Amino acid sequence: MSRYTVISADCHAGATYALGGFLDYVDPAYRERLREEMARLEKENQERMAKLFASEFMAEQDNTEEALHGGRSGAWDPDRRLKELEADGIVADVIFPDGSQNNGAPFQAASGPGAIGADHALQSVGAWAYNRWLAEFCAHAPGRHAGVALMTVHDVEEAVRQVEWAGENGLRGVLLPAGVGDLPFYHHPRYEPIWSICEERGLVLHTHVGSATPDYGDLPGAGALFAYESLWFSHRPLWFLIWGGVFERHPELAIVFAEQGADWVPDTLRIMDNLYLHMFRHEQKRLPMRPSEYWARQCYVEAMFLSRREARMRERIGIGSLLWGSDYPHYEGSWPRSKELIATALKDVSERERRAILSENAAALYGFDLSELDAIGREFGPEIPPPEPEEPRPGAKIH
Amino acid sequence: MSRYTVISADCHAGATYALGGFLDYVDPAYRERLREEMARLEKENQERMAKLFASEFMAEQDNTEEALHGGRSGAWDPDRRLKELEADGIVADVIFPDGSQNNGAPFQAASGPGAIGADHALQSVGAWAYNRWLAEFCAHAPGRHAGVALMTVHDVEEAVRQVEWAGENGLRGVLLPAGVGDLPFYHHPRYEPIWSICEERGLVLHTHVGSATPDYGDLPGAGALFAYESLWFSHRPLWFLIWGGVFERHPELAIVFAEQGADWVPDTLRIMDNLYLHMFRHEQKRLPMRPSEYWARQCYVEAMFLSRREARMRERIGIGSLLWGSDYPHYEGSWPRSKELIATALKDVSERERRAILSENAAALYGFDLSELDAIGREFGPEIPPPEPEEPRPGAKIH
Numbered sequence: 001m002s003r004y005t006v007i008s009a010d011c012h013a014g015a016t017y018a019l020g021g022f023l024d025y026v027d028p029a030y031r032e033r034l035r036e037e038m039a040r041l042e043k044e045n046q047e048r049m050a051k052l053f054a055s056e057f058m059a060e061q062d063n064t065e066e067a068l069h070g071g072r073s074g075a076w077d078p079d080r081r082l083k084e085l086e087a088d089g090i091v092a093d094v095i096f097p098d099g100s101q102n103n104g105a106p107f108q109a110a111s112g113p114g115a116i117g118a119d120h121a122l123q124s125v126g127a128w129a130y131n132r133w134l135a136e137f138c139a140h141a142p143g144r145h146a147g148v149a150l151m152t153v154h155d156v157e158e159a160v161r162q163v164e165w166a167g168e169n170g171l172r173g174v175l176l177p178a179g180v181g182d183l184p185f186y187h188h189p190r191y192e193p194i195w196s197i198c199e200e201r202g203l204v205l206h207t208h209v210g211s212a213t214p215d216y217g218d219l220p221g222a223g224a225l226f227a228y229e230s231l232w233f234s235h236r237p238l239w240f241l242i243w244g245g246v247f248e249r250h251p252e253l254a255i256v257f258a259e260q261g262a263d264w265v266p267d268t269l270r271i272m273d274n275l276y277l278h279m280f281r282h283e284q285k286r287l288p289m290r291p292s293e294y295w296a297r298q299c300y301v302e303a304m305f306l307s308r309r310e311a312r313m314r315e316r317i318g319i320g321s322l323l324w325g326s327d328y329p330h331y332e333g334s335w336p337r338s339k340e341l342i343a344t345a346l347k348d349v350s351e352r353e354r355r356a357i358l359s360e361n362a363a364a365l366y367g368f369d370l371s372e373l374d375a376i377g378r379e380f381g382p383e384i385p386p387p388e389p390e391e392p393r394p395g396a397k398i399h
Numbered sequence: 400m401s402r403y404t405v406i407s408a409d410c411h412a413g414a415t416y417a418l419g420g421f422l423d424y425v426d427p428a429y430r431e432r433l434r435e436e437m438a439r440l441e442k443e444n445q446e447r448m449a450k451l452f453a454s455e456f457m458a459e460q461d462n463t464e465e466a467l468h469g470g471r472s473g474a475w476d477p478d479r480r481l482k483e484l485e486a487d488g489i490v491a492d493v494i495f496p497d498g499s500q501n502n503g504a505p506f507q508a509a510s511g512p513g514a515i516g517a518d519h520a521l522q523s524v525g526a527w528a529y530n531r532w533l534a535e536f537c538a539h540a541p542g543r544h545a546g547v548a549l550m551t552v553h554d555v556e557e558a559v560r561q562v563e564w565a566g567e568n569g570l571r572g573v574l575l576p577a578g579v580g581d582l583p584f585y586h587h588p589r590y591e592p593i594w595s596i597c598e599e600r601g602l603v604l605h606t607h608v609g610s611a612t613p614d615y616g617d618l619p620g621a622g623a624l625f626a627y628e629s630l631w632f633s634h635r636p637l638w639f640l641i642w643g644g645v646f647e648r649h650p651e652l653a654i655v656f657a658e659q660g661a662d663w664v665p666d667t668l669r670i671m672d673n674l675y676l677h678m679f680r681h682e683q684k685r686l687p688m689r690p691s692e693y694w695a696r697q698c699y700v701e702a703m704f705l706s707r708r709e710a711r712m713r714e715r716i717g718i719g720s721l722l723w724g725s726d727y728p729h730y731e732g733s734w735p736r737s738k739e740l741i742a743t744a745l746k747d748v749s750e751r752e753r754r755a756i757l758s759e760n761a762a763a764l765y766g767f768d769l770s771e772l773d774a775i776g777r778e779f780g781p782e783i784p785p786p787e788p789e790e791p792r793p794g795a796k797i798h
Binding site for chain 2: 221223
């Protein structure tokens with residue numbers, strides 16, 4: 001059996017409020033305000049989590065050996081983080097903002113301009129604070145973390161500055177808010193400077209599950225409705241970037257759809273290709289490629305966590321578009337059982353494809369030095385038995 | 400070869416503005432206003448259609464023998480309608496509002512409270528006018544049309560009166576607006592009287608593709624974005640009714656998801672069942688059945704038009720949940736090629752299942768007298784060769 005190098009394309013980090021959170025990173029004029037926010041959130045977050053997940057589910061996740069011994073504090077402790085990741089078979093990670101443990105970015109900065117009660121100007125302040133903290137956090141092990149910066153798209157010029165700063169300070173991507181509230185959506189030309197600067201600086205766009213949803217109120221079923229709809233709302237920028245011609249105008253721009261399943265991709269592309277080939281064939285002058293071709297060229301998906309069923313759809317999703325992620329240190333993620341879950345998911349996938357999905361795609365996209373990571377992977381990476389002879393591919397005849 | 404009785408569960412009708420539209424059916428106080436609206440829409444509709452569909456696509460559809468000879472006027476001419484339907488192999492239909500030929504329900508009544516520029520009070524006036532006209536239209540051949548009435552959900556008491564009137568006047572269902580604008584969504588208890596009266600009177604709820612979308616502006620790609628997103632927005636009430644406990648409280652309530660594909664159903668149910676069984680297992684006390692079980696008991700889908708690929712997913716969608724529809728007389732529908740398309744889609748489906756999908760499910764749901772319809776179907780229904788021995792079912796191993 002050979003070991004595999006694993007880059008988790010979906011992990012989370014944030015400064016714990018218990019140690020002052022982002023206070024040292026925020027503009028001094030906003031420190032008092034941030035202190036107030038932290039005090040308020042310490043209460044609210046607990047209630048929110050209790051509504052979101054079944055208590056039995058939370059208890060199970062808290063009851064693992066690793067969680068009992070403080071593993072989740074890797075969200076702000078960079079040394080513990082690396083140890084936990086290695087123990088889980090992972091040698092490098094892509095870091096998104098957190099919020100599951102009283103460590104969310106200040107002033108709802110990660111939630112986008114459509115978040116309930118969002119104050120756009122304050123969100124900008126929060127984004128800068130988070131980005132400064134994140135750059136420092138990633139610098140603890142620069143070859144092993146790819147930080148995803150926040151940008152506040154209500155102010156496009158400010159967002160451009162945030163992207164520039166992120167690139168200059170070692171961060172590798174930016175979070176594109178999946179929802180925009182009352183702003184025009186992403187087919188609008190107002191966002192053009194953002195696409196240009198991301199393409200020019202090689203910063204990868206990301207949407208991540210968990211935002212952009214409407215207010216479900218304090219009603220029975222609200223938590224499940226959030227969990228379900230948040231998936232679709234996170235996919236949503238895809239078709240705006242395609243039909244809006246953004247991928248056509250910016251062929252070097254890349255986007256990752258993180259923690260939102262991967263099985264939705266083939267159907268989505270099939271329906272859009274059909275529209276393109278039939279009802280909307282007049283769009284072919286403006287968009288010379290099919291939606292599925294823009295996908296193949298510029299889009300990536302991280303399922304969290306990839307199922308065996310999704311791995312079997314890999315050709316229709318695109319081997320080159322698949323990333324693997326653990327969601328460390330979240331309750332719903334694969335940590336600390338990633339090795340076992342990877343082996344199950346990729347049971348009947350060839351070695352070459354396994355390497356693409358587990359590390360090569362992410363390394364090329366984020367600029368990780370794979371020779372350096374492979375050296376660590378040979379020590380800590382999961383061992384997976386050789387692929388079993390595959391059963392006849394289901395669905396092959398359908399298309 | 401035997402003939403099949405076909406009920407189209409998705410057709411459209413509306414009074415043409417060229418002959419006065421709904422003027423005779425609207426409250427006299429609003430006639431002048433309606434005259435103005437019709438004059439305005441005659442111009443706007445043409446532009447809207449030109450933006451929505453490629454002109455080559457429109458030209459192809461207009462160039463059929465049937466369309467050239469006025470077939471689309473069956474949208475308001477009940478005698479021509481029956482002839483056209485029969486020639487297309489269809490003996491009865493479910494009728495939704497129209498709008499593709501300057502014959503839309505007055506005052507955006509069919510577009511729901513979230514429609515751009517919607518005036519809720521005027522929509523109510525328009526709904527009553529449409530319902531009066533529809534009841535009269537259906538009465539031309541009462542055993543062969545199931546009319547879907549409009550209700551205006553911003554005013555729940557008024558909506559209840561609309562449902563009552565619809566039931567008393569021979570209509571068989573009501574259109575549930577897929578979007579609600581600023582109103583709470585359908586998990587909110589404010590709608591409880593609507594669910595109760597529909598269940599009590601046996602009126603079937605429907606959502607139909609083509610509304611509930613946001614404003615995409617006058618931007619490149621807007622038409623395709625509308626066509627694509629409108630599908631999801633039309634599915635959306637499903638999970639609110641499930642997680643909101645509406646199907647649990649109203650086990651006799653039924654809903655049809657019309658003209659919105661059927662291939663989305665298995666994935667949707669799988670994800671919701673997973674949430675129910677794991678992260679949200681605390682909901683099992685409130686909702687004793689899985690989401691997929693509520694679907695099987697109370698939900699129906701009409702794909703327009705069903706593809707062979709979707710027909711092969713029939714067990715996972717539910718044989719008892721599938722309806723077939725032609726979308727007569729719309730451009731994007733199967734008319735006048737329904738017989739051919741039915742034969743292709745159901746090529747490898749058993750005779751028993753064909754009958755369920757083509758007529759029995761709809762007859763049971765809407766109360767059509769199938770012995771009466773079968774007599775007509777034996778004359779006009781499509782002939783389909785016996786099912787071919789089926790290839791191994793793709794996907795069977797995935798689940």
